[in-house]
Amino acid sequence: MGGDFAPQNIVAGALDALRHASNRFDIILVGREDEIKKELEKHSINGLRFSIVNATEVVGMDESPTVALKQKKDSSITVGLTLHKEGKADAFISAGNTGAVMSASTIILGRAEGVSRPTIGTPFPTEKGPCLLLDAGANVDCKPQHLLEFGMMGSIYANYILGYDNPTVGLINIGEESTKGNEITLEAYNLLQKSKLNFIGNIEGRDILKGKANVIVCDGFVGNIVLKFAESVLGLLKAKFKDYTASNLLNKIWVGLMYRTLKKILKDFDYQEHGGVPLLGVNGISIIGHGGSTPKAIMNMILKAEDMLIKEVDRHIAEIMLVNKNERQ
Amino acid sequence: MGGDFAPQNIVAGALDALRHASNRFDIILVGREDEIKKELEKHSINGLRFSIVNATEVVGMDESPTVALKQKKDSSITVGLTLHKEGKADAFISAGNTGAVMSASTIILGRAEGVSRPTIGTPFPTEKGPCLLLDAGANVDCKPQHLLEFGMMGSIYANYILGYDNPTVGLINIGEESTKGNEITLEAYNLLQKSKLNFIGNIEGRDILKGKANVIVCDGFVGNIVLKFAESVLGLLKAKFKDYTASNLLNKIWVGLMYRTLKKILKDFDYQEHGGVPLLGVNGISIIGHGGSTPKAIMNMILKAEDMLIKEVDRHIAEIMLVNKNERQ
Numbered sequence: 001m002g003g004d005f006a007p008q009n010i011v012a013g014a015l016d017a018l019r020h021a022s023n024r025f026d027i028i029l030v031g032r033e034d035e036i037k038k039e040l041e042k043h044s045i046n047g048l049r050f051s052i053v054n055a056t057e058v059v060g061m062d063e064s065p066t067v068a069l070k071q072k073k074d075s076s077i078t079v080g081l082t083l084h085k086e087g088k089a090d091a092f093i094s095a096g097n098t099g100a101v102m103s104a105s106t107i108i109l110g111r112a113e114g115v116s117r118p119t120i121g122t123p124f125p126t127e128k129g130p131c132l133l134l135d136a137g138a139n140v141d142c143k144p145q146h147l148l149e150f151g152m153m154g155s156i157y158a159n160y161i162l163g164y165d166n167p168t169v170g171l172i173n174i175g176e177e178s179t180k181g182n183e184i185t186l187e188a189y190n191l192l193q194k195s196k197l198n199f200i201g202n203i204e205g206r207d208i209l210k211g212k213a214n215v216i217v218c219d220g221f222v223g224n225i226v227l228k229f230a231e232s233v234l235g236l237l238k239a240k241f242k243d244y245t246a247s248n249l250l251n252k253i254w255v256g257l258m259y260r261t262l263k264k265i266l267k268d269f270d271y272q273e274h275g276g277v278p279l280l281g282v283n284g285i286s287i288i289g290h291g292g293s294t295p296k297a298i299m300n301m302i303l304k305a306e307d308m309l310i311k312e313v314d315r316h317i318a319e320i321m322l323v324n325k326n327e328r329q
Numbered sequence: 330m331g332g333d334f335a336p337q338n339i340v341a342g343a344l345d346a347l348r349h350a351s352n353r354f355d356i357i358l359v360g361r362e363d364e365i366k367k368e369l370e371k372h373s374i375n376g377l378r379f380s381i382v383n384a385t386e387v388v389g390m391d392e393s394p395t396v397a398l399k400q401k402k403d404s405s406i407t408v409g410l411t412l413h414k415e416g417k418a419d420a421f422i423s424a425g426n427t428g429a430v431m432s433a434s435t436i437i438l439g440r441a442e443g444v445s446r447p448t449i450g451t452p453f454p455t456e457k458g459p460c461l462l463l464d465a466g467a468n469v470d471c472k473p474q475h476l477l478e479f480g481m482m483g484s485i486y487a488n489y490i491l492g493y494d495n496p497t498v499g500l501i502n503i504g505e506e507s508t509k510g511n512e513i514t515l516e517a518y519n520l521l522q523k524s525k526l527n528f529i530g531n532i533e534g535r536d537i538l539k540g541k542a543n544v545i546v547c548d549g550f551v552g553n554i555v556l557k558f559a560e561s562v563l564g565l566l567k568a569k570f571k572d573y574t575a576s577n578l579l580n581k582i583w584v585g586l587m588y589r590t591l592k593k594i595l596k597d598f599d600y601q602e603h604g605g606v607p608l609l610g611v612n613g614i615s616i617i618g619h620g621g622s623t624p625k626a627i628m629n630m631i632l633k634a635e636d637m638l639i640k641e642v643d644r645h646i647a648e649i650m651l652v653n654k655n656e657r658q
Contacts, residue, residue, distance in 0.1 A: 126565070127568040140511045172554055174553040181469065182469045183470060205554040205559075206561040208561070209561045209565040210561065221514075221551070222550070225551055226558055228533050229537055229538070232535040232537070233559075235535075235538065235539065236455070236456060236538040
């Protein structure tokens with residue numbers, strides 16, 4: 001029921017995922033049964049393996065997560081995550097209220113041992129393939145130790161899901177030298193340096209898209225601003241193209257001709273392609289999607305969940321974080 | 330002598346500025362006289378009003394500002410700023426070591442009364458014309474009061490130089506609600522709210538390019554990362570286009586045809602167009618350029634300095650900061 005286009009986009013995306021994956025998995029659609037059934041009538045569902053679990057309440061996109069989770073015990077978020085917790089589902093995905101999915105995942109699934117703060121990792125396109133930036137907004141005020149943990153969890157993800165062998169880790173900073181930065185990054189630099197990670201030092205804002213590091217570490221304040229800024233770049237480009245085409249007919253024809261080529265080139269910038277972002281550090285798999293997720297984005301989120309399940313990302317994270325915790329003591 | 334292409338680009342840009350402005354002003358070229366003279370030989374300088382002041386030392390782009398300023402008393406930065414301080418020049422511009430120009434400007438020109446921290450404001454293109462983001466990297470660890478002052482100085486600049494009447498001021502944050510943010514932004518929100526500025530509240534990363542605010546306030550850590558990230562977007566686009574054209578000949582021809590149109594559309598993203606960024610809050614005019622500044626960027630920096638001089642931006646800032654200081658006491 002989550003997101004700006006629920007349940008239609010969620011249902012459509014789930015069915016697409018089943019078709020795309022030739023029923024490698026079952027999908028449980030969690031939410032208001034009557035609304036979901038009405039939505040299903042629009043589709044051909046013959047042979048697709050899914051079921052419905054009723055959840056009567058919906059957490060609004062603008063609701064306070066803490067209040068919503070306390071008051072709405074029968075929300076699709078709580079019911080879905082509980083299915084995962086109880087082993088009735090192997091993963092959970094949602095395009096709903098980000099804060100609520102994050103909090104509920106942490107509370108219901110629990111933090112893995114040794115994880116101070118679960119973190120949201122978000123892929124960025126770069127000149128050399130995707131990188132993972134974290135934290136992307138789950139943790140606003142961070143301690144240096146948190147940044148180290150983000151680097152560890154991100155490295156596991158970059159290894160198993162993005163396919164980088166011994167992934168490089170960079171710390172977002174205002175200069176390359178180890179003496180640059182604010183209080184938090186100066187100390188985080190030392191922790192990362194001493195760790196077993198493949199730490200390549202500070203990287204600047206301009207290095208993200210260049211693909212200088214496979215894993216990029218920052219606090220959730222910086223990560224959130226950069227992520228949202230990046231998502232808006234396409235919007236400005238579109239507006240500029242619109243202004244340009246409005247100026248005369250020839251320009252309009254010209255841009256029309258360019259459009260398909262541009263779209264192909266800019267495909268990597270489209271968040272629909274990679275679907276949602278994983279919440280790392282909880283006991284389980286929880287993937288959070290954009291509120292405006294299209295069916296394609298939903299399908300990709302489900303396929304990503306399957307990939308994380310097969311690669312046992314959560315188990316690998318739990319193992320390394322436990323080792324790290326024991327070493328610190 | 331500053332920047333990656335000194336003195337050639339600086340000399341060329343200065344001469345272009347004199348031609349473009351029909352000698353409305355004189356230019357003093359500060360640096361190694363012999364090198365500058367050699368450079369001048371490449372140009373037709375007939376009738377152009379400039380002079381040379383010799384400075385034997387050069388601050389390297391990677392030198393530590395504090396060390397460089399202490400050891401190199403006869404650097405082009407120190408000599409140039411001293412000319413401005415003594416009234417022999419009305420403004421100072423440099424494409425040199427950013428930290429050194431910033432420190433030297435603050436030390437030699439002095440902070441305006443009531444200014445806790447001088448700040449670098451950088452223009453961003455938006456769907457609705459340029460906005461000013463500050464601080465863009467001068468102040469890494471900020472207190473809420475500093476953010477308020479950035480908003481005040483930025484408003485003056487946005488008013489007189491960008492031409493916005495009663496410019497809107499937004500605080501970069503991870504959500505629109507006043508309850509969102511880290512410790513610093515939560516407190517800064519209150520200060521901005523209580524001020525006389527046209528404060529429109531928090532704005533998110535995605536709102537910058539939409540043009541939601543004329544003046545955008547953040548600490549120098551966030552500002553620096555976002556600025557450098559934004560500057561790198563064109564680089565990734567270029568790389569994507571290159572990959573695409575490499576894939577087959579037809580694509581190559583096609584992108585070749587699009588190139589001029591694209592360049593026109595992306596003009597606003599080109600920092601060469603707006604030249605350098607002003608250091609606000611010092612007693613005088615100090616403009617800092619990109620190390621890789623082209624002659625065009627240098628020319629635009631000089632024209633911007635002239636504009637700031639005519640509009641008396643530094644005087645207006647000093648006045649409002651003094652009033653604010655007295656009201657706080």
